[in-house]
Amino acid sequence: MNRRGNSNTADFRGQRNRPPSGIRIRRGKENSLPLMLLLLVGSVGCVSSHTAYVTLPTGNGISAYRIDNSSGKLTEIVGSPYTTGNSPGPVVVAPSKKFVWVANRDDNNISRFKIDSTSGGLSEILPRTSTPFDPVAMVVNTNGSFLFVANELASNLSVYAIDPSTGDLRAVSAPVPTPKNPVALAVTPSGNFLYVVNSNLGAVFGYTVSASGGLETIPGSPFLAGTGALAVAVDPKEHFLYVANSTANSISIFAIIPSTGGLREVPGSPFLTGIAPVSLAVTISGQFLYVANAGSNNISGYTIDPRSGFATALTEGPFAAGTTPVLVLTDPHGTYVYSLSQTERTITEFTLQTTGGSAFGVLTNNGRTATTPEPAVAMSVTP
Amino acid sequence: MVGFIFWGSMSVSLRAQQVPRFDVFGGYSDRLFDAPSIGYPNYTNLYGGGIAGTWHITMKIGVTVDTSANWGSGLHMWNYAVGPQYVLRREKSDIFFQGLFGKTQNTANIQQLTRSGFESVGRSFGGGAGYDYHWKPRISIRVLEADYFHTDTFKTHQNDVRLSTGLVFHFGHKGHRRKL
Numbered sequence: 001m002n003r004r005g006n007s008n009t010a011d012f013r014g015q016r017n018r019p020p021s022g023i024r025i026r027r028g029k030e031n032s033l034p035l036m037l038l039l040l041v042g043s044v045g046c047v048s049s050h051t052a053y054v055t056l057p058t059g060n061g062i063s064a065y066r067i068d069n070s071s072g073k074l075t076e077i078v079g080s081p082y083t084t085g086n087s088p089g090p091v092v093v094a095p096s097k098k099f100v101w102v103a104n105r106d107d108n109n110i111s112r113f114k115i116d117s118t119s120g121g122l123s124e125i126l127p128r129t130s131t132p133f134d135p136v137a138m139v140v141n142t143n144g145s146f147l148f149v150a151n152e153l154a155s156n157l158s159v160y161a162i163d164p165s166t167g168d169l170r171a172v173s174a175p176v177p178t179p180k181n182p183v184a185l186a187v188t189p190s191g192n193f194l195y196v197v198n199s200n201l202g203a204v205f206g207y208t209v210s211a212s213g214g215l216e217t218i219p220g221s222p223f224l225a226g227t228g229a230l231a232v233a234v235d236p237k238e239h240f241l242y243v244a245n246s247t248a249n250s251i252s253i254f255a256i257i258p259s260t261g262g263l264r265e266v267p268g269s270p271f272l273t274g275i276a277p278v279s280l281a282v283t284i285s286g287q288f289l290y291v292a293n294a295g296s297n298n299i300s301g302y303t304i305d306p307r308s309g310f311a312t313a314l315t316e317g318p319f320a321a322g323t324t325p326v327l328v329l330t331d332p333h334g335t336y337v338y339s340l341s342q343t344e345r346t347i348t349e350f351t352l353q354t355t356g357g358s359a360f361g362v363l364t365n366n367g368r369t370a371t372t373p374e375p376a377v378a379m380s381v382t383p
Numbered sequence: 384m385v386g387f388i389f390w391g392s393m394s395v396s397l398r399a400q401q402v403p404r405f406d407v408f409g410g411y412s413d414r415l416f417d418a419p420s421i422g423y424p425n426y427t428n429l430y431g432g433g434i435a436g437t438w439h440i441t442m443k444i445g446v447t448v449d450t451s452a453n454w455g456s457g458l459h460m461w462n463y464a465v466g467p468q469y470v471l472r473r474e475k476s477d478i479f480f481q482g483l484f485g486k487t488q489n490t491a492n493i494q495q496l497t498r499s500g501f502e503s504v505g506r507s508f509g510g511g512a513g514y515d516y517h518w519k520p521r522i523s524i525r526v527l528e529a530d531y532f533h534t535d536t537f538k539t540h541q542n543d544v545r546l547s548t549g550l551v552f553h554f555g556h557k558g559h560r561r562k563l
Contacts, residue, residue: 049424066422077422078491078537079501118456119423121493 050332051120052381053100054340054347055088056081059374062088062102062113064120065347067381072336072349074370081373082122084111090137091380095144099167100380103135103149104128110135110149110160112167115382129169132156137184141191146213148194150182151175157182157196159213172213178205179222186232186241193218193261195241197225197232204232204243204254206261223263225252226270231279235286240309244277244291245270251277251291251302253309266309273300274318279327283352284334288314288361292328292339297321299328299339299350303361319363322348327376332383337363342375401520402442402472403553408435408525410549414453414460417541421491429453429460433547443470447481451545457500459490462507462532462545475517482510487534489541505535509543515551523551 050067052074061081065074085104088111093100100113100122110129113122132154140147140162147169149158156175163170184197187209194207194215202225206218228247234240234256241263243252250270254263274293277300281290289311291300298318302311321328322341329338330352337350347370350363411432418427433451440446450463464485471478487507492500511530515523528547533540 051422064422066419066424068419075419075422079493079495080422082495116457116493119418119421119491119493121422121491123494124496126496 050382051077051115052338052379053091053093053102053122054372054376054379055084055091055102056372056374057087057089057105057377060084060086060088061374062091062100062122063372063376064122065370066120067331067336069333069335072331072351072366073368074338074347074349076370077120079121082113082124084124085109085128089377090135090149091378092138092140092147093380093382094140094162094167095142095383096164097382101138101140101147101167101169103131103138105134105136108133108135110138110147110169112169114167120382125167129160131158132175137182139185139187139194141187141209142189143191146172146191146209148185148187150178150185150196152181152183155180155182157185157194157207157215159215161213176207176215183230184232186234188234188238188256188261189236190238193256195232195234195263197229197243198222199229199246202227202229202245202248204229204241204263206263208261218261220260220262223254223265226250231277233280233282233289235282235304236284237286237306239286239306240266240304242280242282242289244273244280246276246278246294249273249275249277249295251280251289251311253304253311255309268310271302271311271313274298279325279329281328281330281337283330284332288352290328290330290337290363292321292325293318294324294326297323297325299325299337299363301361301363314361316362319350319365322346322369327379329379329381331381336366338379340372340376340379342377344369345372345375346370347372347376347379401553401556402439403521404439404555406437406439406445406551406553408433408437408528408547408549408551410525410547412451412453412545412547414451415544415546416453416458416460417543418456418458420539420541421489421537423456427456427458429455429458431460432549433545437468439470442472444468445470447483449481449483449485451547453545457492459492461488462486462534464507464509466510477515477517477523478512479515480510480512481530482508483530483532484508487532487536489534489536491537501537503536503538505537507532507534509533511545513547518550521553523553525549525551 064077086106132151134153136152137150160169203222207215225243226245226248231244275295279292301314327340431453435449437447464483466482509532513528
C-alpha cells in the first residue's frame with residue numbers, strides 16, 4: 001500500500017479521532033452498521049469502459065452504447081439516439097475520447113459532438129463543418145491531430161486540423177482530387193501514410209501525410225486490389241494493409257514498405273472470403289483478421305502470419321452473423337467482436353477466444369444482440 | 384459531538400412512552416442509483432433528502448407517504464411513494480418495515496441543441512426498514528433507514544438502494560408503549 005493509503009487508515013484509528021476519555025461510547029452493532037453502509041456506498045468506484053457510437057442514416061441520428069468490459073454487453077446510453085444532420089454515415093471518435101464526428105452525407109457537412117465524460121452521451125456543438133459532396137468515409141490519425149474525409153461524389157479528399165480542446169475542424173488546404181468514387185480510408189498508426197480505396201478501379205491510392213496535414217502521392221500508387229474494393233484496414237503494427245474486394249469475394253493483403261509507404265502484395269493474396277466482403281477488422285495484436293460477408297451472412301476469420309502476412313482461414317469459421325452484416329469491429333482490448341446487421345437492426349456480440357491452442361481466434365456468439373432503432377451503417381468505439 | 388448528544392439524550396428519552404398518531408420524517412438520503420441500466424459505467428451515488436409522513440392506524444400498523452429528491456453526476460431523481468408500515472415498538476426505539484409503491488422521475492442532464500437533458504417518469508416499488516431512537520418525547524433520531532426500489536424509467540429497469548438518516552417528529556397520541 002502506498003503512503004497515502006496508510007495515512008487514510010490511520011485517520012480512522014488514530015488518537016485524534018477518539019472521544020475524550022471521560023466519555024464512553026458503546027459502539028454496538030446498531031451504531032457501526034450505518035457507518036459501514038455509508039462507507040460501502042461511498043466506495044463505489046470508477047471502472048474505465050468504452051462507448052460505441054452507431055450512425056442511423058434513415059433516422060438521422062446516432063445511437064450510443066456502453067460496452068461492459070467484463071461481458072462485452074452493449075447497453076444503450078440514456079438519450080440515445082441523438083439527432084444528427086441528414087443521412088449520417090461515417091463516424092469517428094477522437095483518440096482523446098472527448099469528441100465524436102459524424103459526416104452527414106445528404107447535408108455535406110460534419111457534426112461535432114462532445115462526449116459526456118460521465119455518461120458517454122453526446123451533445124452536438126454547432127456550427128457544423130462543411131465538406132465537398134457526399135462525405136462517405138472518415139478516419140482520424142492516432143494522435144488526434146488530423147481528420148481525413150473521402151468525398152465520394154466530389155471525388156476528392158479533405159484534411160482537417162483538429163483543435164484538441166474544442167474538437168473544431170479547420171481545413172488545412174483545398175480538397176485533394178482523387179479518381180472517381182473514393183469509398184474508404186485508412187491511416188497508419190504512425191500517421192505517416194494514408195490509403196484510399198477506389199471501388200470503381202479496384203485499387204488503393206497511397207499518400208504520405210506531412211506534419212501540416214498535406215498529402216503527397218506515394219511512388220507506385222495506385223496499387224491494384226480486386227474488383228469492388230470497398231473496405232480497407234491497417235494492422236496496429238503497420239506491417240500490412242487489407243482490402244475487402246466485395247465483387248471478387250476476396251481480400252487483398254499488402255505489406256507496407258516502412259520507408260515509403262508503398263505496398264507490395266503478399267504471397268498468396270488475394271485470399272477467398274465469403275460472398276460480398278464489405279468490412280474488415282484487425283485485432284489489436286494484429287494476429288487475427290475478421291471480414292464481414294454481407295452476401296453470405298457471416299464473418300470469416302483469419303490468422304495472419306506476422307512475417308509474411310499470409311492469411312490462414314480459421315477452420316471453425318465462418319461465424320454466423322445475422323442477415324447482411326455490413327460492418328465488423330473489435331473492441332479496443334481485442335476481447336470482443338461486433339457485427340452490424342442493417343436488415344435486422346441488430347449488433348451481434350461475439351467473444352474472441354484469446355487463449356487455448358486450436359480455439360485461438362475463434363468467435364463465440366454471446367447469444368446477445370443489441371438493437372438499433374433504425375438500420376445502422378457505421379460504428380466507432382472509444383479507444 | 385454527535386455521539387455526545389446521543390449519549391446525553393438517553394436520559395431524556397426514557398420519558399418517551401407515548402405512541403404518536405402521526406410522524407413526520409425529514410432528513411438526508413443517499414441513493415445508490417442503478418446508472419449502468421442507462422449506459423453509465425458505474426452505480427452512482429445521488430445525494431439529497433427526503434420527507435415522509437406516517438399515520439399510525441394501530442399501535443403497529445400505519446400508512447406512510449414518502450418523497451425524496453437526489454442528485455449528482457448529471458442525474459436528478461425525484462421519488463414519491465405510499466405504502467404500509469409495520470412498527471416494532473421498544474421502550475427507547477422503534478424498528479419499522481415498510482412497502483413503497485409510487486412513481487420515480489429520472490432526469491439525465493446531457494445538453495442537446497433544443498433541450499437541456501432527458502427525462503423519464505415510471506412506476507417504482509420496493510420496501511425497506513429503519514431504526515428510530517427516541518431522543519425527546521416528540522422527536523426521534525432516525526439512525527438509519529434502508530430502502531430498495533425497483534423503478535421503470537428510460538424504457539428499462541433500475542434497482543436502487545436508498546439510505547436515509549434524520550429526525551422524526553411525533554404528533555398526537557395513539558397509546559402507550561409497553562415498558563421492557
